[in-house]
Amino acid sequence: MSNKEKIDLQILGKVRHLIPNNFIIERIKKHELQKNTGLVKTIQLRSSKRFTLEQNDKYDEFCDVLDSFTFGNDLEVIKQFDNFKETIKPKLMKGSTFGTINGVENIDLNTFQTKKGCFRTLQDKTNLIVFWSSLVPKSIRALQQLNELLKQNKDLKLQINPIAISLDGDFNNLKSYLRDNQIKEFEHYRFTFGWDSSNEFQKALELNYLPKIVVVGKDNYVVDVTTKSNKIEDIINTYIKTGESVQESEEIHQQKDIIEKETYKQIKQTLIQTIANQLSQNIKLEQSDFIKLNLIKSHKISHDGNQELIERSQLNIVYDISVQSEQVIIQFLNEIKTQLGNNNIHIQKQLIKDPNGIVKKISDAFQDALKQNNKVIQDYTIKTETFNYVNEKGVFQQDVQLINKKGIFNLKFQEYQTIYSQVQPIFKKYQEEIEESDEEHDHESEQQQDRNLINNNINQLTDTLRSGLQLTVGQRFQTIQNYHKFGNDQQIQIEHKENQILIIFYWNDNKDSDRLFPTIIKFLLANEDSFKDNVRFVALSQHKFDHYQHYFLKNEGIEEVIDFYFPIEENQTDLIQYNVNTFPHFVIIDKIGNIRLQSRQIEDLESLIEHQLEEGLDNLKQLVNLNEEQYNQITQFLQSDASVNLGQFNNKRQFSMNFIFIEFQCGENKTRLSPIINYTIRDGKQKYVETYLKLLNKVYSLIQFQVNKTTQKTLNFLFPGKACKLCQNELNEQTPQYYSPFIDEFYCVKCAEVFDTKAIGNNKLRVKDNLIFFNAPLVDKSVLNDIDVNRLGNNLKVKKGDPYSQRHAIDCNGCDNEIRGFRYIVLNCLPGKLTDMALVDFCQDCFNQIRQGGTHLEKIVKRTSMYGYNPSMLLLRIPFYMGYYEY
Ligand SMILES: [Zn+2]
Numbered sequence: 001m002s003n004k005e006k007i008d009l010q011i012l013g014k015v016r017h018l019i020p021n022n023f024i025i026e027r028i029k030k031h032e033l034q035k036n037t038g039l040v041k042t043i044q045l046r047s048s049k050r051f052t053l054e055q056n057d058k059y060d061e062f063c064d065v066l067d068s069f070t071f072g073n074d075l076e077v078i079k080q081f082d083n084f085k086e087t088i089k090p091k092l093m094k095g096s097t098f099g100t101i102n103g104v105e106n107i108d109l110n111t112f113q114t115k116k117g118c119f120r121t122l123q124d125k126t127n128l129i130v131f132w133s134s135l136v137p138k139s140i141r142a143l144q145q146l147n148e149l150l151k152q153n154k155d156l157k158l159q160i161n162p163i164a165i166s167l168d169g170d171f172n173n174l175k176s177y178l179r180d181n182q183i184k185e186f187e188h189y190r191f192t193f194g195w196d197s198s199n200e201f202q203k204a205l206e207l208n209y210l211p212k213i214v215v216v217g218k219d220n221y222v223v224d225v226t227t228k229s230n231k232i233e234d235i236i237n238t239y240i241k242t243g244e245s246v247q248e249s250e251e252i253h254q255q256k257d258i259i260e261k262e263t264y265k266q267i268k269q270t271l272i273q274t275i276a277n278q279l280s281q282n283i284k285l286e287q288s289d290f291i292k293l294n295l296i297k298s299h300k301i302s303h304d305g306n307q308e309l310i311e312r313s314q315l316n317i318v319y320d321i322s323v324q325s326e327q328v329i330i331q332f333l334n335e336i337k338t339q340l341g342n343n344n345i346h347i348q349k350q351l352i353k354d355p356n357g358i359v360k361k362i363s364d365a366f367q368d369a370l371k372q373n374n375k376v377i378q379d380y381t382i383k384t385e386t387f388n389y390v391n392e393k394g395v396f397q398q399d400v401q402l403i404n405k406k407g408i409f410n411l412k413f414q415e416y417q418t419i420y421s422q423v424q425p426i427f428k429k430y431q432e433e434i435e436e437s438d439e440e441h442d443h444e445s446e447q448q449q450d451r452n453l454i455n456n457n458i459n460q461l462t463d464t465l466r467s468g469l470q471l472t473v474g475q476r477f478q479t480i481q482n483y484h485k486f487g488n489d490q491q492i493q494i495e496h497k498e499n500q501i502l503i504i505f506y507w508n509d510n511k512d513s514d515r516l517f518p519t520i521i522k523f524l525l526a527n528e529d530s531f532k533d534n535v536r537f538v539a540l541s542q543h544k545f546d547h548y549q550h551y552f553l554k555n556e557g558i559e560e561v562i563d564f565y566f567p568i569e570e571n572q573t574d575l576i577q578y579n580v581n582t583f584p585h586f587v588i589i590d591k592i593g594n595i596r597l598q599s600r601q602i603e604d605l606e607s608l609i610e611h612q613l614e615e616g617l618d619n620l621k622q623l624v625n626l627n628e629e630q631y632n633q634i635t636q637f638l639q640s641d642a643s644v645n646l647g648q649f650n651n652k653r654q655f656s657m658n659f660i661f662i663e664f665q666c667g668e669n670k671t672r673l674s675p676i677i678n679y680t681i682r683d684g685k686q687k688y689v690e691t692y693l694k695l696l697n698k699v700y701s702l703i704q705f706q707v708n709k710t711t712q713k714t715l716n717f718l719f720p721g722k723a724c725k726l727c728q729n730e731l732n733e734q735t736p737q738y739y740s741p742f743i744d745e746f747y748c749v750k751c752a753e754v755f756d757t758k759a760i761g762n763n764k765l766r767v768k769d770n771l772i773f774f775n776a777p778l779v780d781k782s783v784l785n786d787i788d789v790n791r792l793g794n795n796l797k798v799k800k801g802d803p804y805s806q807r808h809a810i811d812c813n814g815c816d817n818e819i820r821g822f823r824y825i826v827l828n829c830l831p832g833k834l835t836d837m838a839l840v841d842f843c844q845d846c847f848n849q850i851r852q853g854g855t856h857l858e859k860i861v862k863r864t865s866m867y868g869y870n871p872s873m874l875l876l877r878i879p880f881y882m883g884y885y886e887y
């Protein structure tokens with residue numbers, strides 16, 4: 001024997017006095033062979049008894065002393081003793097005293113008020129205690145199943161005391177779950193601090209794995225602990241019948257084998273020299289097959305360190321394999337039997353599972369459901385061709401996107417629901433079956449293979465089914481189901497009414513959605529009268545209502561302007577139908593119920609809707625699919641000289657145009673939807689486009705196009721003002737001055753630039769509007785005209801509770817420093833289409849240079865010349881930071 005092998009005995013000798021006398025310590029030498037890990041030799045120490053929960057201090061002391069002796073030894077020794085600690089630590093199990101649980105609070109299911117205290121089992125009843133968390137699906141299932149069992153079986157319920165104790169760290173999660181799901185057969189508690197690794201009780205019951213279901217008898221003794229809800233009825237009934245508490249189960253009682261020393265040696269040799277190779281070279285076994293062979297020699301270590309042999313085992317075999325591998329295993333076992341003899345082999349456990357069979361059953365059920373509904377899975381293609389006008393080149397450039405699909409072509413939502421409701425229970429059944437197949441953790445990775453196989457199969461079938469729902473621009477809108485309105489739990493559908501434009505705004509409480517709300521509110525309020533029945537705007541939320549409670553507190557009143565709806569479930573299928581991958585996401589449905597637009601951002605919603613309102617219902621109804629010849633004629637036109645007429649728009653930010661053709665191909669059948677034109681044009685420049693469209697009309701009637709048109713509205717300013725609104729000082733062409741376009745008033749520099757650092761929030765300023773600065777005298781008067789309405793922003797003020805910060809988290813285009821103090825947005829730079837790129841900003845320092853004609857002005861102009869900046873240009877002053885684009 002090597003020295004290393006004895007180190008554990010030396011250490012054990014030093015701590016033995018800290019272990020109670022009646023604990024038997026066993027030293028087990030094991031040769032273990034597994035398919036994936038090969039042959040491993042280990043020495044284990046094991047105790048026959050555990051410290052009780054009351055002896056926890058003694059256990060801690062034992063661990064401390066033990067650690068001081070194992071410290072500095074090699075990892076294997078440390079691991080060996082860590083495992084030993086596991087066998088001796090306090091653990092609540094069959095036969096333990098359950099005791100009292102501290103640090104819990106009782107929950108009133110009606111009010112959700114809690115009462116702190118402790119929990120004791122009822123002495124005259126059988127107690128059923130479920131430990132669970134709303135974040136662990138498996139534990140939710142167990143609780144629901146038991147709740148159902150008690151609901152159905154009132155006799156059983158009368159005899160027991162059902163308690164559910166949650167380990168949710170966040171009470172809100174738990175509340176929201178209990179509110180939605182009626183778990184009324186149980187009395188509810190929660191651990192005030194959720195899972196807490198320093199809580200002795202939680203550790204002793206291993207509540208890091210959920211669920212744990214404990215049956216505690218009348219005498220506060222644990223009858224049984226399990227993770228399986230379907231065992232509970234039996235456990236309780238047996239207990240009630242016999243009425244007796246059980247003996248501790250882990251103690252070493254049964255007589256163990258001691259085979260002949262020579263025989264043992266021979267088995268060991270064969271295992272090491274031949275069987276290990278035979279197993280590792282057996283390529284016919286599946287990844288998910290589990291097989292374990294071991295050989296054990298074990299001694300009892302007495303208090304004075306003497307060893308007494310208590311076991312010399314046969315070759316033990318455990319396997320859990322798929323049905324396909326059954327023959328392989330039988331053959332393998334026969335080979336071993338031939339080598340070792342029948343008597344020297346002991347099969348401890350054998351399980352034959354059939355994951356491929358389950359996959360087949362799932363697929364068959366899916367095919368059956370399709371057949372019943374007369375649907376087939378097909379290959380089809382969606383081809384989207386976009387012709388984008390490229391300003392620099394003066395031509396249309398083609399871009400083709402092909403989506404190849406395997407799914408059900410043209411699947412309607414109702415049909416999807418019918419099929420899904422047929423297959424979903426079957427999916428669920430097998431999923432649960434495989435997830436709860438085995439309680440043992442010794443071959444977790446092989447079990448995971450099976451779970452993956454089945455879950456992947458289910459996900460793939462679900463995806464295939466769902467993918468047929470996806471709708472493109474140009475197709476008909478389909479009613480959206482399973483939402484409820486703000487402040488009302490009733491389920492409703494989002495429908496389209498003829499002659500009404502429906503705008504669907506998918507949002508979440510993220511920054512990108514948030515910054516759109518001011519514009520949307522302005523848009524809805526300004527058009528309240530004209531919209532009435534003609535335009536309907538709905539905001540559909542990504543998450544369920546509970547997620548947004550804080551948001552609506554902070555943005556009080558927003559729900560009075562916007563119709564908010566919330567999904568009944570997360571990830572509903574409408575997200576697939578309308579291609580919602582990110583939030584925000586707009587879907588616009590026109591008067592006849594065609595999807596006209598699906599997009600993350602819309603440059604000018606108001607203008608777009610204004611033009612759609614002008615469309616005639618009858619015209620829209622005449623839209624027809626495009627045939628091959630018409631398609632060829634239009635695309636030829638797009639590539640012809642006619643586009644010369646668009647050359648007048650030489651600034652790409654002032655004009656954009658594209659044509660979209662969408663074609664479906666399924667087998668031999670081809671369908672091409674009526675073509676789409678998207679274009680954006682500045683106010684007053686319409687005539688240049690009209691010439692082009694007239695030429696197009698000769699090729700293919702314009703009425704047959706779906707046209708999404710946006711007009712960029714512009715403003716002109718009158719300069720100068722006559723006098724300062726506050727001090728009445730005279731203003732003229734020579735005086736630099738400020739102007740509020742929101743109330744149409746001018747201010748002198750002195751009044752407008754007051755900034756009282758001692759005042760609070762907005763009161764730091766005398767004029768609280770966002771102001772435009774005129775850098776008079778103006779060298780270039782053209783800066784007064786053609787200013788985008790959008791560029792002026794919404795004149796927002798900082799929201800209640802938000803900080804009045806002057807750090808704008810935006811870099812200055814003049815000096816690249818982060819903007820602190822006031823932020824100045826150039827109103828004339830980059831005019832036109834408002835994209836993420838479309839602002840030029842200056843900091844306070846650069847502003848001072850611009851205003852005073854300072855030494856750095858030349859540098860600032862040079863750096864911004866690519867955006868067309870000159871120092872006459874108007875600057876919009878934003879006092880406080882409210883978000884990137886919110887001003
Ligand atoms: Zn003044």
Ligand SMILES: [Zn+2]
Nearest residue numbers: 812815843846
């Ligand atoms: Zn700067």
